[in-house]
Amino acid sequence: MPDALLSVRGLTAGYGAAPVLQEVDLEVAPGSIAAVVGANGAGKTTLLRALCGVVGATAGEVRMDGTDLRGVRTQDMVRHGIAHVPEGRGVITELTVEENLRLGHSWRRDKADGRKATAEVFELFEPLARRRKSAGHQLSGGERQMLAVGRALVARPRLLLLDEPSLGLAPKVTAQIMALLRRLRDDTGLTVLLVEQNVRSALSIADTGVVLSLGRVVAATDAATLAADEDLRHTYLGF
Amino acid sequence: MAYLRTHTLPRHLLLAVLAALLLLLLTYLLPPYRNYQLATAGAYVCATAGLTVLVGLTGQLSLGHGALMATGAYAYALVSDKLVDGGTTGIPLLVVSLVAAILATMVVGFVLGLAGARLHGPYLAGLTLTLVIVVPAITTTFAGTLGGDQGLSVTVDPPPVGLGAAFPFERWQAWITLTAAILTVFVLANVVHGRPGRQMRAIRDDEVAARLSGIDVARTKVGAFVLSAATAGLGGGLLAVLTQSVAPGAFSLTFSLFLLMAVVIGGLGSLAGAVWGAILIVVLPDLADSLAEAMPVSSNLAERLDGNLAIGVFGLIVIGVMLAVPGGIQGLLVALVRRLRGRRPAASGPADVGPAGPAAPGPGVDADRPDASGPSGPEPAADPARPRTPSSGSPSTTTE
Amino acid sequence: MDRFLFLTVDGLARGAVFAAFALALVLIWRGTRIVNFAQGAMAAATTYLGYSVTAASDSYWLGLVAAVFGGLVLGAIVERGLMRFVDVRSPLNAVIVALGLVLVIHSILGIVYGSRYRAMQVPFSRESIEIGGTALLSPYDLFVFGTVLLVMVGLALVFTRTDIGLRMRAAAFAPDMSRLLGVNVGRMLTLSWALAAAVGALAAMLVVPTEFGAHPHSTDLVFVYAFTAAVVGGLDSPAGAVVGGLVVGLVLSYVSGYADGDLSAVAILVLLIGVLLLRPNGLFASTTARQV
Numbered sequence: 001m002p003d004a005l006l007s008v009r010g011l012t013a014g015y016g017a018a019p020v021l022q023e024v025d026l027e028v029a030p031g032s033i034a035a036v037v038g039a040n041g042a043g044k045t046t047l048l049r050a051l052c053g054v055v056g057a058t059a060g061e062v063r064m065d066g067t068d069l070r071g072v073r074t075q076d077m078v079r080h081g082i083a084h085v086p087e088g089r090g091v092i093t094e095l096t097v098e099e100n101l102r103l104g105h106s107w108r109r110d111k112a113d114g115r116k117a118t119a120e121v122f123e124l125f126e127p128l129a130r131r132r133k134s135a136g137h138q139l140s141g142g143e144r145q146m147l148a149v150g151r152a153l154v155a156r157p158r159l160l161l162l163d164e165p166s167l168g169l170a171p172k173v174t175a176q177i178m179a180l181l182r183r184l185r186d187d188t189g190l191t192v193l194l195v196e197q198n199v200r201s202a203l204s205i206a207d208t209g210v211v212l213s214l215g216r217v218v219a220a221t222d223a224a225t226l227a228a229d230e231d232l233r234h235t236y237l238g239f
Numbered sequence: 240m241a242y243l244r245t246h247t248l249p250r251h252l253l254l255a256v257l258a259a260l261l262l263l264l265l266t267y268l269l270p271p272y273r274n275y276q277l278a279t280a281g282a283y284v285c286a287t288a289g290l291t292v293l294v295g296l297t298g299q300l301s302l303g304h305g306a307l308m309a310t311g312a313y314a315y316a317l318v319s320d321k322l323v324d325g326g327t328t329g330i331p332l333l334v335v336s337l338v339a340a341i342l343a344t345m346v347v348g349f350v351l352g353l354a355g356a357r358l359h360g361p362y363l364a365g366l367t368l369t370l371v372i373v374v375p376a377i378t379t380t381f382a383g384t385l386g387g388d389q390g391l392s393v394t395v396d397p398p399p400v401g402l403g404a405a406f407p408f409e410r411w412q413a414w415i416t417l418t419a420a421i422l423t424v425f426v427l428a429n430v431v432h433g434r435p436g437r438q439m440r441a442i443r444d445d446e447v448a449a450r451l452s453g454i455d456v457a458r459t460k461v462g463a464f465v466l467s468a469a470t471a472g473l474g475g476g477l478l479a480v481l482t483q484s485v486a487p488g489a490f491s492l493t494f495s496l497f498l499l500m501a502v503v504i505g506g507l508g509s510l511a512g513a514v515w516g517a518i519l520i521v522v523l524p525d526l527a528d529s530l531a532e533a534m535p536v537s538s539n540l541a542e543r544l545d546g547n548l549a550i551g552v553f554g555l556i557v558i559g560v561m562l563a564v565p566g567g568i569q570g571l572l573v574a575l576v577r578r579l580r581g582r583r584p585a586a587s588g589p590a591d592v593g594p595a596g597p598a599a600p601g602p603g604v605d606a607d608r609p610d611a612s613g614p615s616g617p618e619p620a621a622d623p624a625r626p627r628t629p630s631s632g633s634p635s636t637t638t639e
Numbered sequence: 640m641d642r643f644l645f646l647t648v649d650g651l652a653r654g655a656v657f658a659a660f661a662l663a664l665v666l667i668w669r670g671t672r673i674v675n676f677a678q679g680a681m682a683a684a685t686t687y688l689g690y691s692v693t694a695a696s697d698s699y700w701l702g703l704v705a706a707v708f709g710g711l712v713l714g715a716i717v718e719r720g721l722m723r724f725v726d727v728r729s730p731l732n733a734v735i736v737a738l739g740l741v742l743v744i745h746s747i748l749g750i751v752y753g754s755r756y757r758a759m760q761v762p763f764s765r766e767s768i769e770i771g772g773t774a775l776l777s778p779y780d781l782f783v784f785g786t787v788l789l790v791m792v793g794l795a796l797v798f799t800r801t802d803i804g805l806r807m808r809a810a811a812f813a814p815d816m817s818r819l820l821g822v823n824v825g826r827m828l829t830l831s832w833a834l835a836a837a838v839g840a841l842a843a844m845l846v847v848p849t850e851f852g853a854h855p856h857s858t859d860l861v862f863v864y865a866f867t868a869a870v871v872g873g874l875d876s877p878a879g880a881v882v883g884g885l886v887v888g889l890v891l892s893y894v895s896g897y898a899d900g901d902l903s904a905v906a907i908l909v910l911l912i913g914v915l916l917l918r919p920n921g922l923f924a925s926t927t928a929r930q931v
């Protein structure tokens with residue numbers, strides 16, 4: 001896949017002396033959804049953080065649409081088309097819904113399109129539209145998740161990094177979010193790197209899947225194959 | 240030697256006696272003016288030693304030790320005045336007045352300590368700063384008793400006749416303050432190496448954990464403040480003895496800041512560092528002034544450099560220490576000694592200061608961490624993270 | 640009654656200045672969890688700058704502009720050159736470094752200007768105008784009110800209406816998340832410090848001329864009053880800082896009017912202790928205030 005949107009080679013990264021991620025290779029084709037699964041502590045969150053430069057990489061390279069992302073600061077990742085919805089959502093609770101969304105596109109020059117994108121998000125997430133003026137801390141968990149995803153979308157990213165969007169959500173809401181991701185992929189060509197504990201639903205919408213274990217990639221293939229591979233599931237995913 | 244290594248009380252006693260002998264000798268070698276400076280340093284040591292224990296061990300930042308010293312000084316002046324009227328003279332006059340100074344300051348320290356036990360860093364700092372700034376207003380408000388801007392004068396009796404008629408007054412003053420300083424450091428050293436010291440460090444490192452391990456946090460904090468106030472009051476009383484007067488001008492904001500800066504530069508939490516700091520407060524202005532005199536500048540500028548240069552140098556040094564050498568002078572010395580000893584595991588060292596850990600304030604007295612196995616628990620964070628770059632930067636920790 | 644009215648108005652006029660100064664403290668506290676103990680000294684420095692420019696140009700207004708602009712630059716320099724390098728894991732460190740800076744600034748000012756008070760001019764009369772037979776506000780008081788009001792409204796607009804204000808708030812609340820959203824957090828911090836120092840400089844320019852004039856220590860008391868105001872209002876709340884400033888101004892005015900001028904500083908100490916012991920998070924702390 002030479003024309004991958006995101007390509008990661010030999011990425012080694014971590015928090016202190018001992019690296020968490022070891023020589024991770026990964027490719028995500030444009031317009032596809034890639035699911036990253038693995039046990040707790042496998043390094044999934046660390047992988048997303050390393051992609052955004054929140055966690056420093058000690059080796060390897062990350063390319064976005066051919067551009068080397070080494071040395072790009074976290075705050076400039078959005079400008080390279082990467083939006084990150086972190087684990088725990090990262091809604092800024094002191095700001096209102098509108099302000100959170102405004103912040104999502106405030107780096108963009110095209111203010112008009114920023115407003116248009118915001119309107120689209122409000123259309124997409126009905127409940128948010130009703131709570132425009134509410135502060136983040138007044139939202140329910142599901143609403144926060146919508147806000148976090150919406151805030152990423154108003155940046156009009158090419159690559160969306162999602163860290164456990166289903167965390168703490170009712171299965172129905174999870175299903176809605178998964179359906180939304182698939183729709184966005186189909187309609188707008190959005191590329192998604194999805195980290196999930198909820199392996200079944202993640203693999204059900206994903207095109208490809210990557211299994212992380214102890215910071216290493218132990219399997220990478222298309223999602224359907226992964227979902228069918230009993231051995232792999234038993235060994236690394238525990239069901 | 241092994242006995243002294245494991246038994247702190249005899250070790251501290253021995254050190255105190257040695258220091259006393261050395262200083263006694265020194266007072267005979269120095270000319271009167273230097274003896275007076277030595278005496279001043281002795282008075283400062285009382286205050287800085289108490290302050291370094293408070294800030295370095297419990298993490299309570301007091302900018303108000305100048306005000307506490309003022310309390311001691313005024314109490315000394317008022318009580319000794321009454322005593323002189325009642326006919327008390329000589330050593331009893333001195334001792335009773337000093338005790339009064341200590342007690343009065345402990346009361347103020349208790350009130351501040353109550354506040355400090357409930358407040359965190361900047362709040363307590365602001366409160367104590369306010370206290371310092373308000374000192375002149377208090378002395379003018381109660382001008383009838385405290386003498387307003389002029390202050391009070393203090394009667395200090397000449398040295399006992401037994402010392403001979405020609406005994407220099409400055410040497411006598413040095414004896415007074417150095418005795419007090421040695422006593423103060425001796426007492427504090429035993430506190431610091433004992434149970435209370437362990438509890439203070441536990442609170443500084445993690446208040447919640449300390450509480451969970453059964454330490455009465457509020458009582459320990461208030462106790463530390465009262466102890467620190469007592470020594471500051473003693474220092475203030477001694478200053479009254481030295482200058483034979485008390486006035487608000489002597490306890491300015493700058494002076495209060497000097498005290499704090501001195502213990503930071505000396506090495507927060509280290510009693511030896513407090514001694515270095517006290518010496519610095521005496522010596523640095525002297526040096527700066529000689530430097531200013533040596534500079535080929537107009538007399539006008541020289542006049543403005545006088546005093547101000549020392550303040551600036553103090554400020555620069557403290558900033559440098561905070562950014563580069565959190566262990567202060569004592570931390571550097573200990574590191575140096577270790578290196579000279581050829582990196583043998585420094586299990587022995589009587590030095591009472593640890594390596595300059597990154598988690599300033601106050602790795603200080605932890606060197607021979609008697610508390611390592613104590614009930615107090617948490618080790619201070621060991622990884623020197625870069626400033627303001629939370630290495631554990633989870634983007635979600637500050638949100639949601 | 641007349642006297643009460645007069646003291647109230649006078650207190651509010653004084654309080655407005657402390658409110659502005661307290662607001663500057665709150666700005667930095669919210670962004671960095673640092674109480675800028677050097678803010679008084681920094682404002683003393685910019686006041687001297689204003690004094691010098693006015694002396695050289697014979698224009699009050701040039702001096703005022705120079706002081707505010709100087710505050711902007713000084714704030715940025717202090718953040719970029721100093722505070723950024725402080726290890727903030729212990730809250731004491733920033734306080735100690737700021738105090739070191741206080742000494743340095745006092746020293747430089749003392750060396751450059753000496754310790755003589757330099758009388759400063761005011762642009763409007765300080766004679767109270769009589770309204771209905773009662774001496775109330777002076778034109779200068781009105782000027783102070785107007786200026787402080789302008790600054791507050793301006794800041795409020797910047798923070799709520801503009802993108803840069805939104806980014807500054809976001810950077811203060813959630814630096815890591817803000818970075819992921821493309822906010823240059825470091826630059827926002829510098830900007831916050833610059834803005835705060837400029838507001839502090841302006842406040843000092845309004846109050847110092849009404850007292851003894853420029854002096855290295857001319858702002859020591861102002862800082863203490865403003866700190867008290869910020870604590871009264873809750874360090875996290877800009878609106879609280881404004882109310883706190885007015886409260887402090889009123890207390891000062893009533894105490895010196897009905898009792899004794901020397902007592903007013905003591906009254907502030909009592910107020911501060913009272914608030915700290917009874918409502919450590921300030922009188923107006925909301926329940927949602929972030930505990931750090």
Ligand SMILES: Nc1ncnc2c1ncn2[C@@H]1O[C@H](COP(=O)(O)OP(=O)(O)OP(=O)(O)O)[C@@H](O)[C@H]1O
Pocket residue numbers: 015016020038039040041042043044045046047087197630631632633
């Ligand atoms: N801030 C941090 N500092 C140090 N180590 C960390 C930090 N965050 C995570 N780790 C360690 O890195 C490893 C991988 O953590 P990571 O958060 O990437 O796991 P994960 O796959 O996202 O797990 P989960 O499914 O539980 O979210 C774990 O062993 C964890 O202890």
Ligand SMILES: [Mg+2]
Pocket residue numbers: 044045046087
């Ligand atoms: Mg995770």
